[in-house]
Amino acid sequence: MILFVLLFIGILFLGDSFTSLFKCKLSYWERFGLAYGLGLAIFTFGTFFSSLLGAPFNKYTLLFVFLVCLTMIWYAKKKRQIGLDLKIYWNRPTIPAIILGIIILLVGFTSLFESVVRPIYTWDALAIWGTKGKAIFSVGSVQAVKDYGAKPYYPLNIPVAMALFYYFGEPFVKSIFSFYFLAILMVFYGSLKRYGCGYVGSAGTLMLAVTPFVFFHSTIAYANLPMAFYYMASVIYLYQFFQDNSRAFLMLSSVLVGIGCWTRAEGLIWLLPNLTILTIYALRRKQWLDPILYLGPVLVFFLPWSVFTKYVIEAKSPYVGSVLEAARQLFTLNIKTAHLWDIVCYFYRQIFIKENWLVVRGVLGWGYIWPFFFSILILYCTRIRKYFYLLALIGLDILVLFFIYYTSGLGGRLNWFLETGFNRLTLHFFPLILFQTVLVISDDMRRRGS
Amino acid sequence: MKKSKPTLVSTVQRARHILMLIIFVVVFVLHVQGGIHLILGRLIQDLRELDNSYDEKMRRRRGWYDFISFIRENTPENANILFPSDNYEKIGDLGLNHYFLLPRRLYAGNQHILRSLRPPVFVVIHKEFPPFKVEGPRIMKDSEKGLIHYRPNL
Numbered sequence: 001m002i003l004f005v006l007l008f009i010g011i012l013f014l015g016d017s018f019t020s021l022f023k024c025k026l027s028y029w030e031r032f033g034l035a036y037g038l039g040l041a042i043f044t045f046g047t048f049f050s051s052l053l054g055a056p057f058n059k060y061t062l063l064f065v066f067l068v069c070l071t072m073i074w075y076a077k078k079k080r081q082i083g084l085d086l087k088i089y090w091n092r093p094t095i096p097a098i099i100l101g102i103i104i105l106l107v108g109f110t111s112l113f114e115s116v117v118r119p120i121y122t123w124d125a126l127a128i129w130g131t132k133g134k135a136i137f138s139v140g141s142v143q144a145v146k147d148y149g150a151k152p153y154y155p156l157n158i159p160v161a162m163a164l165f166y167y168f169g170e171p172f173v174k175s176i177f178s179f180y181f182l183a184i185l186m187v188f189y190g191s192l193k194r195y196g197c198g199y200v201g202s203a204g205t206l207m208l209a210v211t212p213f214v215f216f217h218s219t220i221a222y223a224n225l226p227m228a229f230y231y232m233a234s235v236i237y238l239y240q241f242f243q244d245n246s247r248a249f250l251m252l253s254s255v256l257v258g259i260g261c262w263t264r265a266e267g268l269i270w271l272l273p274n275l276t277i278l279t280i281y282a283l284r285r286k287q288w289l290d291p292i293l294y295l296g297p298v299l300v301f302f303l304p305w306s307v308f309t310k311y312v313i314e315a316k317s318p319y320v321g322s323v324l325e326a327a328r329q330l331f332t333l334n335i336k337t338a339h340l341w342d343i344v345c346y347f348y349r350q351i352f353i354k355e356n357w358l359v360v361r362g363v364l365g366w367g368y369i370w371p372f373f374f375s376i377l378i379l380y381c382t383r384i385r386k387y388f389y390l391l392a393l394i395g396l397d398i399l400v401l402f403f404i405y406y407t408s409g410l411g412g413r414l415n416w417f418l419e420t421g422f423n424r425l426t427l428h429f430f431p432l433i434l435f436q437t438v439l440v441i442s443d444d445m446r447r448r449g450s
Numbered sequence: 451m452k453k454s455k456p457t458l459v460s461t462v463q464r465a466r467h468i469l470m471l472i473i474f475v476v477v478f479v480l481h482v483q484g485g486i487h488l489i490l491g492r493l494i495q496d497l498r499e500l501d502n503s504y505d506e507k508m509r510r511r512r513g514w515y516d517f518i519s520f521i522r523e524n525t526p527e528n529a530n531i532l533f534p535s536d537n538y539e540k541i542g543d544l545g546l547n548h549y550f551l552l553p554r555r556l557y558a559g560n561q562h563i564l565r566s567l568r569p570p571v572f573v574v575i576h577k578e579f580p581p582f583k584v585e586g587p588r589i590m591k592d593s594e595k596g597l598i599h600y601r602p603n604l
Contacts, residue, residue, distance in 0.1 A: 107489070110489055110493055113493070114492060114493070114496050117496040117499065117500060118496065118507065119504055119507050119508055119511075120549075121507075121511040121512060123545075123546065126545070126546050126549045127543070127545025127546050127548070127549065128545065130549050131545065131548045131552070134549060134552050135548075135552060135553075138552055138553055139553060147555065148548050148553075149545060149548060150544075150545030170504075200474075203474075206482060207481050207482060207485075209485075210481070210482050210485030210486055210489060211481070211485060212484070212485055212488045212489070215485070215488075215489055219492075367481045367484055367485055368477045368480055368481040368484070369481065371477075372473070372477045372481070375473055376470065376473065379466055379469065379470055379473075380466075380470075441470060444467060444470060448464075448467050
């Protein structure tokens with residue numbers, strides 16, 4: 001148990017040191033949330049490299065990897081003349097922050113409790129992530145994913161993280177996801193606080209915490225929730241860059257979306273909305289360098305993994321061919337409209353049919369958030385211009401989602417794909433919908449002086 | 451101080467603000483109440499099985515878990531095991547089975563694959579599988595399910 005706590009503190013320390021490389025003002029909520037997500041991803045990335053170089057997966061190697069990562073970060077800090085940053089950002093907490101903190105802790109504890117009590121039992125969690133994690137842990141090398149587990153072309157952030165936590169037993173493995181859940185809530189609330197959404201921000205965070213589908217994903221060991229964390233945070237910081245043109249936020253967003261590519265196979269597709277909107281922004285402001293800068297950290301995380309997949313484990317992703325075929329059909333306007341119509345109808349049913357809001361085929365649903373988002377959007381349609389970039393990102397995300405399912409449908413099992421994965425793939429940008437709604441509401445509250 | 455006269459625009463904005471507040475409060479209450487209700491339901495379910503063992507919990511969720519445990523108990527860690535080639539969520543779902551049988555190597559297929567495997571080799575007996583003759587002693591779990599320890603030269 002002491003070792004587990006030490007590992008956890010080590011991850012937070014590593015992540016916080018890395019976050020402090022970006023000279024941007026973040027609240028202590030955000031720093032905690034980012035410290036976990038970034039610390040864990042950097043640690044798994046370092047472990048991946050050490051394993052490729054032939055180091056066995058054991059305690060000594062892990063300690064060595066941790067020290068190397070920390071040394072590199074401190075060296076970069078010294079180069080950039082950033083002092084050793086150990087101070088805690090502690091403002092006097094407001095009453096909503098205290099209430100929220102207590103409720104978040106209770107929901108987080110419930111998620112943690114459920115993770116510990118329920119074994120890993122769902123298909124993806126066992127066959128893809130759990131098996132790979134267990135194989136890396138027991139065989140002692142990341143190359144074990146060639147022989148064990150389904151879909152060897154899926155990235156290794158979560159399997160390596162699971163392998164780290166297998167040292168402490170299976171119940172601890174699922175706690176990874178409960179901590180990601182807490183990290184999402186912290187970054188979400190901290191970012192809203194930066195926009196001055198006090199009480200409404202607290203209410204919005206509470207709504208996110210008790211959204212049945214988000215809570216459900218914090219307990220089943222799928223990689224969708226970690227992906228949601230990285231993608232949500234990347235969009236929030238990209239939006240912050242659009243507000244104040246601070247490059248630190250741009251690079252932070254880029255690192256986060258890059259880690260998204262290191263977390264799930266479709267991470268690269270989710271980069272497209274960000275890159276498209278960033279290019280529009282860059283063209284408007286004549287900042288040509290920004291999209292190129294944005295791609296840098298993404299490539300750092302994506303390229304080693306794709307080289308490893310192609311040349312070391314020789315696994316070929318079947319998605320590449322489907323994506324190219326779907327893109328060809330779209331560009332030649334040779335679209336299968338029946339497929340597209342099925343996807344739109346499914347999306348409509350998930351969002352507007354009340355029976356699907358709380359429980360969908362035994363899986364917890366989205367609650368009332370989607371209708372909430374659309375009703376506030378219609379009510380404040382005159383202010384769309386003010387939130388253009390965020391709304392455009394959400395809109396593009398929905399279009400990309402349709403494209404992904406159009407691609408999946410080419411194999412002829414569209415309904416099966418929709419029923420098993422559609423809701424999961426909206427988890428990436430779902431918190432942004434609530435984020436946008438809370439921004440509009442608190443803006444109106446401020447204007448009316450409520 | 452003189453109060454400014456309400457214009458049509460300010461009245462519409464005020465009405466919109468009130469409508470927004472109503473929507474916000476109603477959605478917040480319904481969403482939080484519904485969410486907490488479902489989360490508490492899961493918590494109560496977890497508390498009920500707090501004392502159950504890992505095997506009992508898995509048995510409730512995965513119908514074939516007992517058979518997989520049987521295979522794990524009756525094969526060495528370096529075994530190569532041949533499964534039926536039905537996949538997703540069935541006995542031949544190698545992705546799922548790997549999790550419980552690691553570090554054993556699992557294969558799905560026919561007699562050609564069987565002949566290419568290095569000993570110790572085991573073949574799963576499940577319903578009509580294997581549809582070909584396999585030489586070697588049998589270890590049965592029940593009348594339908596079991597294992598054959600493949601020894602062609604025995």
